[in-house]
Amino acid sequence: MKMKNKYYLLFVLMLVLGLALAACTSAGGDEPAGEPAAAVEEPAAAVEEPAAAVEEPAAAVEEPAAAEEPAAAEEPAAAEEPAAAFEPISVAAENCDYGGKISSIEAVDELTVQFNLCKPDPAFLAKVAFTPFGIQPAEWLAETGGTGELLEHPIGTGPYMVQEWVRGDSVIYQRFDDYWGEPAFAETAVLRWNQEGAARLIELQAGTADYITNVSPDDFATVEADPNLVLLPNASPNILYLAMTNTFAPFDNQMVRQAVAMGIDRQRIVDNFYPAGSEVASHFTPCSIPGGCEGDPWYDFDPEAARALLAEAGFPDGFETAIYYRDVFRSYLPEPSLVAVEFQTQLRDNMGIEAEVVVMESGEFIAESTDGNLDGFYLLGWGADYPHVTNFLDFHFSAQNPQFGDPFPEIYGVLEEASQIADAATAAPLYEQANNAIRELVPMVPIAHGASAHAALASLGNAYVPPFGATQFYKLDPGKDTLVFMQNNEPISLYCADETDGESLRPCQQVVETLLEYADDSGATVPELATSCEGNEDATVWTCQLREGVLFHDGSSFDANDVVASWAVGIDAANENHVGNTGGFDYFSYLWDGLINAPE
Amino acid sequence: MTPVAQIPDDNIADIQDYKANSLWRLTLRRIFRQRSAMVGMSILLVIALLAIFAPVLAPYDPTDVLIGKEDGIKKRQPPCIHLLGCDEDQPQHFLGIDGNVRDVYSRMLYGARVSLQIGFVVVTVASVSGTILGALAGYAGGWVDNLIMRIMDIFLAFPFLLLAISIVFVLGPGLINAMLAISIVSMPAYARVVRAAVLSIRETDYVEASRALGASDFEILLKRILPNAIPPLIVLVTLGVATAILDTAALSFLGLGAQPPLPEWGTMLGSERNQLFSAPHLVFVPGVAISMTVLAFNLLGDGIRDALDPRLVHAGVKTE
Numbered sequence: 001m002k003m004k005n006k007y008y009l010l011f012v013l014m015l016v017l018g019l020a021l022a023a024c025t026s027a028g029g030d031e032p033a034g035e036p037a038a039a040v041e042e043p044a045a046a047v048e049e050p051a052a053a054v055e056e057p058a059a060a061v062e063e064p065a066a067a068e069e070p071a072a073a074e075e076p077a078a079a080e081e082p083a084a085a086f087e088p089i090s091v092a093a094e095n096c097d098y099g100g101k102i103s104s105i106e107a108v109d110e111l112t113v114q115f116n117l118c119k120p121d122p123a124f125l126a127k128v129a130f131t132p133f134g135i136q137p138a139e140w141l142a143e144t145g146g147t148g149e150l151l152e153h154p155i156g157t158g159p160y161m162v163q164e165w166v167r168g169d170s171v172i173y174q175r176f177d178d179y180w181g182e183p184a185f186a187e188t189a190v191l192r193w194n195q196e197g198a199a200r201l202i203e204l205q206a207g208t209a210d211y212i213t214n215v216s217p218d219d220f221a222t223v224e225a226d227p228n229l230v231l232l233p234n235a236s237p238n239i240l241y242l243a244m245t246n247t248f249a250p251f252d253n254q255m256v257r258q259a260v261a262m263g264i265d266r267q268r269i270v271d272n273f274y275p276a277g278s279e280v281a282s283h284f285t286p287c288s289i290p291g292g293c294e295g296d297p298w299y300d301f302d303p304e305a306a307r308a309l310l311a312e313a314g315f316p317d318g319f320e321t322a323i324y325y326r327d328v329f330r331s332y333l334p335e336p337s338l339v340a341v342e343f344q345t346q347l348r349d350n351m352g353i354e355a356e357v358v359v360m361e362s363g364e365f366i367a368e369s370t371d372g373n374l375d376g377f378y379l380l381g382w383g384a385d386y387p388h389v390t391n392f393l394d395f396h397f398s399a400q401n402p403q404f405g406d407p408f409p410e411i412y413g414v415l416e417e418a419s420q421i422a423d424a425a426t427a428a429p430l431y432e433q434a435n436n437a438i439r440e441l442v443p444m445v446p447i448a449h450g451a452s453a454h455a456a457l458a459s460l461g462n463a464y465v466p467p468f469g470a471t472q473f474y475k476l477d478p479g480k481d482t483l484v485f486m487q488n489n490e491p492i493s494l495y496c497a498d499e500t501d502g503e504s505l506r507p508c509q510q511v512v513e514t515l516l517e518y519a520d521d522s523g524a525t526v527p528e529l530a531t532s533c534e535g536n537e538d539a540t541v542w543t544c545q546l547r548e549g550v551l552f553h554d555g556s557s558f559d560a561n562d563v564v565a566s567w568a569v570g571i572d573a574a575n576e577n578h579v580g581n582t583g584g585f586d587y588f589s590y591l592w593d594g595l596i597n598a599p600e
Numbered sequence: 601m602t603p604v605a606q607i608p609d610d611n612i613a614d615i616q617d618y619k620a621n622s623l624w625r626l627t628l629r630r631i632f633r634q635r636s637a638m639v640g641m642s643i644l645l646v647i648a649l650l651a652i653f654a655p656v657l658a659p660y661d662p663t664d665v666l667i668g669k670e671d672g673i674k675k676r677q678p679p680c681i682h683l684l685g686c687d688e689d690q691p692q693h694f695l696g697i698d699g700n701v702r703d704v705y706s707r708m709l710y711g712a713r714v715s716l717q718i719g720f721v722v723v724t725v726a727s728v729s730g731t732i733l734g735a736l737a738g739y740a741g742g743w744v745d746n747l748i749m750r751i752m753d754i755f756l757a758f759p760f761l762l763l764a765i766s767i768v769f770v771l772g773p774g775l776i777n778a779m780l781a782i783s784i785v786s787m788p789a790y791a792r793v794v795r796a797a798v799l800s801i802r803e804t805d806y807v808e809a810s811r812a813l814g815a816s817d818f819e820i821l822l823k824r825i826l827p828n829a830i831p832p833l834i835v836l837v838t839l840g841v842a843t844a845i846l847d848t849a850a851l852s853f854l855g856l857g858a859q860p861p862l863p864e865w866g867t868m869l870g871s872e873r874n875q876l877f878s879a880p881h882l883v884f885v886p887g888v889a890i891s892m893t894v895l896a897f898n899l900l901g902d903g904i905r906d907a908l909d910p911r912l913v914h915a916g917v918k919t920e
C-alpha cells in the first residue's frame with residue numbers, strides 16, 4: 001500500500017512538473033526549435049525538384065542553369081562566386097496556338113530582356129509595371145519551390161525587406177541599406193491592419209498609426225475638421241458589382257440575370273451607402289478610364305419589367321438564394337454588411353427573391369468567388385491596377401476567368417481583338433460591342449464607382465495616394481525611426497504573383513519591384529528595375545534594358561535571368577515552381593490571355 | 601430503533617401537505633423579501649411585457665426599410681422624440697434609425713422577443729438533456745457514470761465560447777444552430793449539478809425506505825430523487841438564461857448567430873460596432889438592452905439561490 005502511494009505521489013509530482021514546463025516553454029521557446037528542422041527539409045526538396053523537371057520533356061523552360069541550381073542549393077557558397085559566366089535563360093511557348101499573348105521571354109544578355117508576343121499589346125508597359133509581375137531572385141524561387149517560405153518571405157530589390165510577418169498582427173519591414181534608389185526615411189516600417197473603420201481612425205487620432213487607408217464615409221468630416229490629420233482623397237477608379245455564376249441554377253437563365261439587372265435600384269444604394277462623389281455605374285469600366293464607357297448605359301431601374309422577366313423565366317414568385325460577401329472595407333464597398341442587407345431587402349421587395357446574407361472569410365471568399373464556386377449572388381469589386389480598359393474588361397471577362405461561370409465568347413472574342421489595337425479610336429467600336437454584350441448577357445450587375453479617402457497624420461511628410469498601385473512606404477517621412485501604416489485587412493500571402501487582393505499587393509510592393517512603376521500622380525509608367533522598355537512598331541517585341549548594380553535583399557545581384565525566372569514561374573504552368581499560394585496566378589492568366597502549358 | 605408513535609393515515613397526508621407547501625411558500629417569501637431579486641423580477645416583467653406587446657407598441661415593421669417612405673430620412677439618424685424638442689414635422693423615431701434605415705425602436709421591441717425565446721429555448725434544451733444525463737450518471741453509477749461524466753468533462757475542458765463557435769462552424773451559421781451550440785456547451789453544468797444532487801439524495805433514508813417498500817428504480821428516480829434535486833437546478837436555470845442570452849448575442853455579434861434581417865440585439869450591436877463614435881445610439885441601445893436583461897436574470901438567480909440555500913437562511917433572515 002505504501003509503495004502504491006509513493007508511485008501516486010511521484011506521478012502527481014511529474015504531472016505538476018510537466019505542466020509547469022509546458023507552461024513555460026510554450027510562451028517563447030517553440031519557434032527556434034521548429035525552424036532548423038524546416039530548414040533541413042527544404043534543400044532536400046530543392047534537390048529533388050530539378051530532377052523531376054528533367055523527366056518532363058513538355059516543360060518549355062530551357063534551363064541551362066538547371067544543372068547549376070542543385071549545386072547552389074547544396075553549397076550556398078557556389079552562387080556567390082563572381083567567376084560564373086552569365087548563361088542566359090528563356091521561357092517559350094512551343095507555338096502561339098495556345099491562345100495566349102506571350103510567345104517567349106528571353107534574357108539577351110545580363111542586362112537585357114526581350115518579350116516576344118504572339119499578338120500586339122499596346123498596354124504592355126502598363127501591365128508590366130504591375131506588382132504581380134515583380135522580380136525575385138531565380139535561386140530563391142527554386143529554393144522555395146515556388147511556395148512555402150516564399151509566401152511569407154519575398155526577396156526583392158525594394159527599399160524595404162520583410163523582417164517578420166507576425167500572423168494576425170503585423171508585417172515588420174527593415175530598411176534595405178543597399179537599395180539602388182532613394183533610401184527609405186524610416187528605418188522600420190510596420191504594416192498593421194484593422195477591419196473596423198472606426199478602430200483605424202482611433203489609431204490615427206491616438207498617433208499609434210501614421211497613415212490609415214479607407215476612412216469610413218461617416219468619418220470624412222471628422223478627419224477634415226481635425227487639424228492634426230489630413231484627408232487624402234483616393235482618385236483610383238473602381239467598380240462594385242453584384243455577380244452571378246452562370247453554372248448554377250437559376251443563374252444559368254439569361255432572363256433571370258436580366259431581371260436582376262433591372263430589379264436593383266442602384267441609385268438608392270449609392271445615395272444611402274456611399275460617400276459624396278460616388279456614382280452609379282453606367283458601365284463596368286469607370287468613365288475616367290479612356291474608352292471605358294462606350295456602348296449603351298446600363299438598364300434603368302424597373303421592378304415591374306424585372307418581375308415580368310422572372311415570371312417568363314419560370315420564377316413568378318422569385319426563388320431562394322444567398323448573397324455572399326466578405327466584411328472587408330474596400331473603396332468600392334465602404335460598408336459591406338449594410339450594402340449586403342440592402343441587396344437582400346431590394347431583392348425581396350422588388351422581385352420576391354429571398355436571399356440569405358452569408359459573410360465569408362476574406363481569403364476563402366476571394367478563392368471561392370473567383371473560381372466560380374459560389375452558388376448565389378456575391379458582392380465583389382475591382383480597383384484599377386493600371387489605367388487601361390483591359391484591366392477591367394479583359395481581367396473579368398476573359399476566356400480564362402471562371403468567376404461568372406462559363407465565359408461568354410460574345411464578350412471575350414471582341415475583347416481579345418480589341419486588346420491588340422493600339423489606337424483608342426480604332427478600338428472604341430469593339431469596346432462598344434463588348435459593353436453591349438455585357439449588358440445583354442449580364443454576367444454581373446455593375447453597381448457603383450465609390451469615392452474613398454485615406455488619412456494620415458498632418459506631421460507625416462510626403463503623404464500621398466497614387467491613383468494606381470499602392471502608397472510606397474519609403475516615400476513617407478514620419479520624422480522618426482518607425483513608420484506605422486494601417487490597412488484594412490491582413491495580406492493573404494506575400495507572394496503577389498499569385499495574389500489579386502489589394503491588401504496583399506500593397507505589402508508586396510514595398511519589397512518586390514517590377515520592371516516599370518506607375519508615377520505618383522498619374523497612370524504613366526516610369527522606369528524601375530528597367531531603365532527603358534521599347535516596343536517595335538507593331539507592339540509585339542518589347543526589349544527592356546535593366547538597371548545596373550541592383551542588389552537583392554539576400555545580397556545577390558539582379559540580372560536578366562531573374563526577370564525571366566520570375567516571369568516563367570507565373571506564366572508557364574509547367575514550370576516546377578508554378579505553385580504559389582492557390583496556384584491560380586490569375587493576373588498572369590487573365591492579362592496575357594492564358595498560361596503557357598496550361599492544363600486542359 | 602424506537603417504536604414510532606401511531607399516527608392516523610390522513611394525518612400523515614396533512615403533515616406532508618403542510619410541509620410541501622411551506623417549503624415553497626417560505627422560499628417565495630424569502631425571494632420577495634430580497635430587494636435585488638425584486639429589482640430583477642421587475643425588470644424582467646417590463647421586458648416580458650414589451651416583448652409580448654411588441655406588435656402593438658412598435659410603430660414600424662422591424663425589417664421595413666424606410667428609404668423613400670419618409671421624406672429626408674437618412675441612415676443612422678439620431679433619435680427624434682417630439683417631447684424632447686425634435687421638430688414636430690419629422691416623424692418620431694424614439695431610438696433613431698439604423699444603418700439600413702430601419703426604425704431602431706421597433707427592432708428593439710421585436711429583439712426582446714427573440715432574446716427571451718433564445719434564453720428559454722436554450723435553457724430548456726440544456727437543462728432537460730443535462731438533467732437526464734446527470735440523473736442517469738448519478739443513479740446508475742459505475743461505468744455509465746464514468747462514461748457520461750468523462751464526456752461532460754471533455755466539454756468542460758474547452759473554453760465555453762470557443763467550443764460554441766466551433767460547433768456553429770460545423771453546423772453552419774444561423775440562429776437555430778447557435779442556440780443548439782450554446783445548449784450543448786452549457787449542458788455539462790446541469791449534468792454535474794444534478795449528478796451531485798442525485799448522489800447525495802440516493803443515500804438518504806427515505807430513498808432507502810422507498811426501495812425497501814419495493815419501488816422500481818424509475819419510480820425512485822422520478823418521484824423521490826429528482827424532485828429533491830430541483831432547488832439547485834432552479835438556481836442554475838435562472839442564471840443559465842442570462843448566460844444563454846449573452847452567449848447567443850456574442851455569437852450573433854460575430855455573425856454566427858441570428859442572420860439579417862432578423863432583429864436580434866447581438867446582430868444589431870455587431871453590425872453597427874463601427875459607428876461607436878459617429879452614431880453611438882446604434883451601439884448603446886442594444887448593448888444596454890442585453891446587459892439589462894442579463895442583469896435581471898442574474899439578480900433573480902442570486903435571489904433564488906440565497907433563498908434556497910439552507911446555510912444562508914439564517915443570515916438572510918437576519919439581515920432582512
